[in-house]
Amino acid sequence: MADTASRPRLRDSVIVQADGGTLLFLCLADRTVKRFTCDEFVKAVVVLLDGTRTIEEIGALTCGGAAGAGARVAEVVQILEHERLLSRVAAPEPEFRLLGVARAEFYDRQLRLFQDFCDEGWARETSGAALQRRLAGSTAVICGIGGLGGWVALALAAAGVGRLRVCDFDRVEVSNLTRQVLFRMDDLGTPKVDAAAVRLRELNPFIEVEAVERRIGCAEDLAGVVKGADLVVNAADQPTPNDVAGWVSEACWPDIPHIMGTGYAYHIGVLGTSIIPGLTACWSCVRAETFADHGRDGMETLVGKRDKAGAMGALSGLVGNILAWEAIRILAGLPPALGDRWSEVDFWPLEIRSRPVPRRPGCPTCGG
Structure with missing residues (x-):
């Protein structure tokens, strides 16, 4: 039961329509519809659930102060609360402004999205502003700032991840x-990390960006790069995607969550997997599950991966933004979507295909 001193408010993602004695709650967040039989009293109460009135005040307006009015309103509120149709805050804007007026304005639409995640119960926090603070206090590393990593970095910067560290050679x-949105003609010949850092700082004045120009040849090369990070996104593919993925995972284990996106080419984008130490399968589990497909682990390569593969910006942007969305979820404390499975997106039918990757009880890396 909502406290009688609270000021109940419908979620911003809910539209309410009436047809005689029926109320429809259209939930834009997940495209569900909830139908209730109601009377005129309930309709009147629902219209007043805007976060500006207490339950007793709503009762006074709908029943003229009649005895038991507050209890009747509380019953309606309890049902709507149970159905997750009410927000967890009476007025989100004051919470947003605690971030500072400039930040509240800059992140306005994102804060409202975060608020709905809180209202749905996906976060422990009650306010979307709290999720924004988590992002602002986070450090993310993007390994590889090319066609994939550039989109990831752009999305994380726009979202307000407080410290970005971009690494490339x-x-x-x-x-x-x-296919890389951070670069211009004037940047030709410039180190990618330097050009990227300039664009990212221009995009969001509230974040810090560190450029690390480095060629990765082993896990030790990444030790200083990932130090202090809350999340690492692997978007590098040289010398090979599997080599870099192994080095990134080794450098991150066992403390740092990492997303193993390995690229895109032609009509397949590899979303890969999210590795949350202690919670999901590790990179060794992934390799054990996938490396022997078709007996390839025992085969000799006669013709290897080409130096140049077919690609375009729309496709790299699709993969990069999915990985960025996963990164935002992890940094904000929301449930990750790509853990314990290996996922790829087929651009042609626009389908995401996933296969389970369970943790192996005997895995020498994460089995314990």
Whole structure:
């Protein structure tokens, strides 16, 4: 039962329609519809659930102060609360402004989205502003700032991840410009991390960006890069995607969550997996599950992966933004979506296909 001193408010993602003695609650967040039989009293109460009135005040308006009015309103509120149709805060804007007026305005739409996640019960926090604070206090590392990592970095910067560390060794080439959103013609020949850092700082003045120009050849090369990070996103593919993924995971284990996106080419984008130490399967489990597919682990490579593969910006952006969304979920304390499975997106039918990757009880890395 909601406290009688509270000021109940419908979630912003809920639309209410009436047809005689029927109320429809249209939940835009998940496209569900909840139907209730009601009378005129209930309709009147629902219209007043805007967070500005207590239950007793709503009762006075709907029943003219009649005895038991507050209890009748409380009963309606209890049902709506049980159905998760009410917000967990009476007025979100004052909570948002605690971030500072400039930040509240900058992140306004995102804060409202976060608030709905809280209202749905996906977060321990009650206010979307609390999730934004978690992002602001986080450090994320993006390994590889090319066609995939550039989109990841852009989305994390726009979301307000407080400290971004971008790592790459390459320089901007003209072929990069069709699929990498951080670079311009004027950047040709510039280290990718330097050009990226300039764009990211321009996009969001409330974050810090560190550029690390480094070629990765082993896990030790990443030790200083990932130190202090709350999350690492692997978007690098040189010398090979599997080599870099192994080094990233080794450098992160056992303390740092890491997302193992391994790229895209032609009409397949590899979303990979999220590894949360202690909670999900580790990289060793993933390799054990997938490496022997079709007996490939015992085969000799005659023709290997080409240096240049078919790609375009719309497709790299799709994969990169999915990985960024997963990163935001992890950093904000929301449930991750890509753990304990290996996922790929097929651009042609626009389908995400996943296969389970369970933790192995005897895994030498995470089995204990």
